[in-house]
Amino acid sequence: MLHHYGDDARPIAGGQSLAPMMAMRLARPAWLVDIDGITGLKYIRVDGDRLRTGAGTRQRALERDALAGRSVPLLSAALQWVGHAQTRNRGTLGGSLAHADPSAELPLAACVLDAEIGVRSIRGRRRLRAGDLFTGPMTTALDADELIEEIAWPIWSDARAGSAFTEVSIRHGDFALVAAAAQVALDGEGRCLRASFGVGGADATPVVFPEIARTLTGSRLEDDAVAVAAASASTLLEPGEDLHASAAYRRHLSTVLVARAMREARDRARAQGAERVQ
Amino acid sequence: MTARSYRISIEVNGRVRESEIPARLTLVDWLREELHLTGTHVGCEHGICGACSVLLDGEPVRACLMFTVQADGHRVTTVEGLARQDGRPGELQDAFCEAHALQCGYCTPGMLIAAHALLGENPRPTEAEIREAIAGNLCRCTGYQQIVDAIEAAAATLAKRKVE
Numbered sequence: 001m002l003h004h005y006g007d008d009a010r011p012i013a014g015g016q017s018l019a020p021m022m023a024m025r026l027a028r029p030a031w032l033v034d035i036d037g038i039t040g041l042k043y044i045r046v047d048g049d050r051l052r053t054g055a056g057t058r059q060r061a062l063e064r065d066a067l068a069g070r071s072v073p074l075l076s077a078a079l080q081w082v083g084h085a086q087t088r089n090r091g092t093l094g095g096s097l098a099h100a101d102p103s104a105e106l107p108l109a110a111c112v113l114d115a116e117i118g119v120r121s122i123r124g125r126r127r128l129r130a131g132d133l134f135t136g137p138m139t140t141a142l143d144a145d146e147l148i149e150e151i152a153w154p155i156w157s158d159a160r161a162g163s164a165f166t167e168v169s170i171r172h173g174d175f176a177l178v179a180a181a182a183q184v185a186l187d188g189e190g191r192c193l194r195a196s197f198g199v200g201g202a203d204a205t206p207v208v209f210p211e212i213a214r215t216l217t218g219s220r221l222e223d224d225a226v227a228v229a230a231a232s233a234s235t236l237l238e239p240g241e242d243l244h245a246s247a248a249y250r251r252h253l254s255t256v257l258v259a260r261a262m263r264e265a266r267d268r269a270r271a272q273g274a275e276r277v278q
Numbered sequence: 279m280t281a282r283s284y285r286i287s288i289e290v291n292g293r294v295r296e297s298e299i300p301a302r303l304t305l306v307d308w309l310r311e312e313l314h315l316t317g318t319h320v321g322c323e324h325g326i327c328g329a330c331s332v333l334l335d336g337e338p339v340r341a342c343l344m345f346t347v348q349a350d351g352h353r354v355t356t357v358e359g360l361a362r363q364d365g366r367p368g369e370l371q372d373a374f375c376e377a378h379a380l381q382c383g384y385c386t387p388g389m390l391i392a393a394h395a396l397l398g399e400n401p402r403p404t405e406a407e408i409r410e411a412i413a414g415n416l417c418r419c420t421g422y423q424q425i426v427d428a429i430e431a432a433a434a435t436l437a438k439r440k441v442e
Contacts, residue, residue: 010347019304019343020324032301036348060337084414086392089337090344171412193290 003145004124005031011147012036013056016083016091017099039165041094042122044068049155051075055094055148059106063088066211071155074163074183077147078109084173084220094148097133100140103175103201107134107166110151111206112181112198118150125149157194158185162268164261167201168253170244176201177245180257182265184221190270192216197258197265202239202250209233223259230258258278286350290315293360294360298345306330306341308355311329317357317387326408327414331388332356338395360394369439370394370432374406377428388415393429402433 002009009031012018015031034043041056051072053062062068063079082088082096084104096106097117110117110130117128119142121123133140142148167179182197195216198208212229219225239250283298287387290313297312311330321329323342330341334353336436360368367375370393380386389412398404403411408429409422417425 012348015343015345015348016325016340019345021326023342030347034348084328084338085395085411085413086328086331086338087343088337089334 001031001033002147006144009033009144011039011098012059012092014087014094014096015095016087017101018097022092029192035147046071046155047152049157051153051155053093053151053153055092055097055118055150057093059083059091059093059096060085060089062093066133072113072153074113074165074181075109075153076179077163077165078105079103081167081169081176081179093151097151098142100134100136100138100205101175102134102137102203102205103179105167105175105176105179105181105200108179108181108198108200108206109165110153111189111208112183113153113198114196114208115154116152117147117148118152120149121146130256131208136204146275156183156185158189160186161270162186162265162270162272164264164268166257166261166264168257178202178239178250178253178257180225180261182258182261184262184265184269186214186221186273188273191219192219192221195221195262195265197233197262199233199237199254199258202234202237202254204238204240207233209236221262223263226262226266227255227259230255230262233258284347284350286318286347288346288349288351289353291355296380297346298308301347303343303346304342305332305344305349305354306348308346309341309354315356315358317385319387321388326416327385328388328412330393331391331415333359333395335390336395338391345440355391357390369435370397370429373428373432373435374425377424379420379424379428385415385417385419389417389425393425393432396429397433397436401422401437403429405430 010029011033013036041054043054047054069076115130117133119126135141162182165181167176169176179200184195185193187193195213198206200206212233234251234254239247241247283300285298288357309318319329321327325340325343332341335353392412392415396417406424
């Protein structure tokens, strides 16, 4: 149907983004294709070094899934900030990614973790990196007839890994003015093996900073080094301006929140190996 | 767009209701206008205020963000369904009255649904957990404190009743 009707049709699953858009007449699809009944899109399973989640999986189901919480803790941390229980009970993973709000939490988590997005249409299947999915505000690299089928989240199996998600919003549960997510892995001596961090709400899409993160490798992620990394990341952003926050304020928030997320992730990683080191 | 209508069957407050409806009818409009269950309120109509909250298969959801066809075959509980068998208000509703947890009453059905779902999952919530559970429901009168008090009181009453 999506192939047949093209841009006149929109798939609907949980409807927690599309229904408000329709209520406000920002979206007026002639055809709604209800994909919520496709049970084959609702699953959570660990497959080697990947947590595989069906696109139709409810946010709430993932939030409650102990296996997902253990294997990809950043995802659970991000979900706490997604809307409210009432919306997470309906909202789906694929829906949130396809909606591509630049300040939404799941797109940011997907970029920071370099998740792989499985996409399908009647023409076939393809896989995209999360960073390549988002091309602008509410805009993705998906064609009109394509559906997200699966999101595969890399599992960091390092002995000492930690992650954190934080944001500032006007009210709890609102979209973030700015959000930051970080994940780090440390060696037995507390030196950074690898790090990844990113910012949402401060540019047209979520932004990650692999080059800056690489400069932290080998360091002990002391507060000063983290602050420098956060500050240089913020200079690369091009934040928008609206009623709620100026561009300068969003840039400031980015610096503060990235540093906070990195410190929290580091502290969690340090705590993990603490017994072993002693 | 087509004017086609769809046959649906939804269990509402324990009773199966069948209906023939257009695809774009929201669940809250169906509940209020066809079933005349006007306890569920329509506030912002885009998922912010929580006044339209109902339980879908026991979980709180926004009835303004769902098309009725999407609830076909499911179980819906509205605020009317929270009363006791004999029609008197339930413990939670009593607690709202006693703690003065409402003034204008517009948000109250949504608050009751959110609180009911919370207590079902977590019978002895902390104050922070209560605030988190009702964070998706806006109240412009009470300042929330009495609502939190009411939910704490209801939790205590329900726990005491369980012990007896």
